[in-house]
Amino acid sequence: MGAVEHLKTLCCLGLKPESAMVAVTPLLHEIIPHGWSRMGLYEPDATMRSAYAENPEMVLYNERFWGLLNDPSGIIGSLYLPDFRAVGIGWTLHRQGWGWLGSDWYREIEAPVDSCWWLDAMIGDAGQTIAAVHLTRPRSARPFTADDVQRLDALRPWLAHAFRRSKSGNARQEDEAPISTVGAPVRSGQLILTADAKLVFQTPGLEHSLRIFMGEPVVYKRYVPVSDSLPAPVLKLIRQLVGAANGTSIAPPRMRLSTPYGVLTLEAKWLVPAGTLPADAARDPKSCLISVTIDLHEHPIAHAARVLRESGATPAQMKVGIQLSLGKSKPVIAHELGVQISSVTDLTKKLYQTLDVHNSAELGTKIWLDQRQVEARQSLRRAG
DSSP: OOHHHHHHHHTTSOOOHHHHHHHHHHHHHHHSOOSEEEEEEEOTTSOEEEEEESSGGGGGGHHHHHHHHTOTTSTTHHHHHHHHHHTOBSTTGGGSSTTTTTSHHIIIIIGGGTOOEEEEEEEEETTEEEEEEEEEEOTTSOOOOHHHHHHHHHHHHHHHHHHSOOOTTOOOGGGGSOTTOOOOEEEEEEEEEETTOOEEEEOTTHHHHHHHHTTOOOOSSSOOOOOSSOOHHHHHHHHHHHHHHHTSOOOOSEEEEEETTEEEEEEEEEEOOTTOOHHHHHHSGGGOEEEEEEEEEOOHHHHHHHHHHHTTOOHHHHHHHHHHHTTOOHHHHHHHHTSOHHHHHHHHHHHHHHHTOOSHHHHHIIIIIHHHHHHHHHHHHHHO
16 A cells, blocks of 8 residues: 555544554655654644654754744744645745755754755644644755645645544544553653652653653643743652662553554663662662653554555455454444444455454454564563
8 A cells, every 4th residue: 555545544544643653754854855754743823732842852952942933034934924824835945045054944954864855744624724844854955845835735635534523523533442452552752760760861842752652741832941840750750760779669660651643651660780689779769760661652543554555455454453452353343334234344354354364353463462572572682
């Protein structure tokens, strides 16, 4: 299945908009080769309510980013609001000639994260901007062209469908996927802390990204400094790790959290020499450091769709296969997809032939077991 066809299928699977941003990112790379993607979901007043940037270091430039964006005299700020109102596309192409490389925007925002050339589009619903997509390329690459604009423009109706908020009371498939099934990690990072929760090191931008993924309030119309306090789940993990070492807790220092962007996995461990017993660390915790590894995983539905695509499934087979892998019966699938049971049966038979499996249990194993084995290997490497 081609990237465009798969993107269109993904956009119709009912993921939450935040999960959809994560899911379509790798496909946009296939359709329009580029370096980094940035996306945002907007309110009617042009306030961004959610964002996803492939390069997590973008958050390090938030203050200057919003200062320049809201400056109507600047090279980007002069175009931002008019384009937002017009649901425009390709609005910076003409600015990427004379003066662009010498502008404050390029020097302070794009150059530090190895991006230079922009391809941008506002995504609209009923004539109103609901999201924005920015694709960037490094300075060494060729700039975007009108052909790239046309390719992205053709995707905008599908992206609008994916980024549109569901109506109140209209449940989406995202809410039905079990947290026990997770996809591959798409963002990883690490925090190094003392036993009394003082931050020593963090992967650039991780703490801010973690708060976004957990749905904590973030004001995107203006810069707001990252809070000095750590997110509650991180503090809970530290207490569990210290408690397990001194015998006051039996809770394992790892957890999974469902977020609009996907599933977060967090795991804490002592940073001590090999062979050191946890009880020894607990006797003098102030002399030991704690590592918290955090992974954002693609949503289970997006993961299942990707595996099925790589296995040769058609879009129709994929929609049925995702539901089968989540344990749903054929009558339920037929009702949810609005098709006859006979159609589901026929698609199931062809899907099993394509994937060389014989039942839904084998299908689920093919989709989920490989990922669990990868996670187990990663966990063993961390423990070592």
